[in-house]
Amino acid sequence: MGVYVHIPFCEQKCYYCDFHSVVAGDEESFSSVVSDYFLSLRREALYYKKLWEDRALRTIFIGGGTPSIVPAEQLASFILFLRNELPFVAEPEITIEANPHSLHYEGAAVLSKAGANRVSLGVQAFQNRLLKAIGRVHTSDQIGQSxxxxxxxxxxxxxxxxxxxxxxxxxxxxxxxxxxxVALRPTHLSCYGLILEDETPLARWVSAGIVHLPSDDEQAEMYDLACEMLKEEAYEHYEISNFCEPGMECQHNLLYWHNEPFIALGSGATGYIDGFRYKNMPDIQGYIESWTRHTPYYEYTDQVSLDQEMDETMMVGMRLLRGVEEEAFFRRYQVSFRDIYREPIEDLLAKGLVQESNGCLRVTRQGLFLENMVSGAFLR
Ligand code: SF4
Structure with a gap:
């Protein structure tokens, strides 16, 4: 169980991005918005502290946006605040997302002192022409330096x-x-296929024929290549898009794939506490104003039913290559997933998209390429 913190600021918008983030703007106004934003984050954290009570928290994930454009001292002080106020274990996994050019030694040292022990770098590619084509601000030589x-x-x-x-x-x-x-020997690698999101500059350029993307076959070959090369380099493929050195899975993301509860803080963030799911409005000023009144600023809330929860546990669990463990499912819900999902499981088995092994139901290699179909089969 952990805490996600959304930092919705970036230096510029990448051409493919539809995440909730805004361009930081000039230094003075940015610094004032960031101060107000962090004050709101603290108020929101204290609000959920009451609901959460004393269950142990094991992870913090500060994502965005680009958290690394916020001064390291401000991030560090917020991490210490969270660790003081909420019931964290002694050494939680604390991840910060960063862009290669915006996190330097000095900042990293400050964050490390506050307990940050994992950084996720938005590298994307090592060719400057490709980085430029998707609107990233860093260059390839900054990756190794970072x-x-x-x-x-x-x-x-x-x-x-x-x-x-x-x-x-x-x-x-x-x-x-x-x-x-691989030459930089990171402990973890995430390989994502570009998703063309409506309303982004890249989607407009592609539909106007100005920009061309690799074909579906080429993209499948690229994914296959990643699976092969990383396996040869002793990385374990543990989730559809994620690879790690043995034992170095991202604990925070495992929490999502195990469909466990978590607190989410920040504008646009989505949290899940005891069956209560909420999504904050992706509106920074509205978020700040609402928390001056100590009031959540939701876009929507939902009470997840037990059936829904079971469906979601199957859907997200099938993203993991080890699959969903039958015994763990039974322990959690007092019912076997075979009884609930008999038909879809038989159908997926017949299509060769899933297999049973070591008490788990998991995707096959073929199922990896059709993950949406596999997950979708468990939605009642
Ligand atoms: S850095 Fe990430 S969040 Fe920011 S614009 Fe680029 S893709 Fe979007």
Missing amino acids: VGALKRAGITNINLDLMFGLPGQGISDWTETLREA
Whole structure:
């Protein structure tokens, strides 16, 4: 069980991005908004503290947006505040998302001192022309520098986010990206296919024929290549898009894939506490104003039924390569998933998309490519 914190600020908008984030703007107004925003985060944390009571929290994930554009001292002081106020275990996993050029040795050292022990770097590619084509602000040489600085500051648990299916990206570019990434020996790698989101500049350019993306077959080949190369490099493929050195799974993300409760803080963030799901409005000023009145600013709330919860446990659990453990499901719900999902399981088995092994139901290699179909089968 953990805490997610959303920091909705970026230096500029990447061309493919539809996450909730705004461009930081000039230094003076940014610094004032950030101060107000962190005050609201503290108020929101204290609000959920009462609902959460004393159950142990094991992870903090500060994502965005680009958390690393906030001064490290401000992030560090907020981490210490959370650790003081909420019932965290002695050494929680504390992850911060960062862009390679915006987290330097000095900042990393400050964060490390506050307990941050994992950084997820938004690398995406090692070719400057590809980084430029998707609107990223960093350059390829800053990636290695950033990893070096993090390690010197004592943060050795490092994830690199990589993307395939980028405009103008060929198989050789992707192979080079994987090689360069592995050479930095991160503990964790995430490989995501580019998703073309409506209303983004990239989607407009693609539909106008100005920009071309690799074909579906090429993208499938890129994914396959990542699975093969990373396996050869002794990375364990533990979730559809995620690979790690043995024992270095992201504990915070495992919480989502196990469908466990978590507190979420910040504008646009989605949390899940005792069957109560909430999503905050993605509106920074509204969020700040609402918390001056100590009131949540929800876009929606939902009380998840037991049936819904079981469906979701299956759907997110099937993203893990080890699958959903039958015994764990039974312990949690006092019923076997075979009784509830007999038909979809038989159908998926017949199609060769899932298999049974070691008391778990899990995706096959073929099922990995059709993950939406596999997950969707458990939605009643
Ligand atoms: S850095 Fe991340 S959140 Fe910010 S614009 Fe780029 S993709 Fe979106």
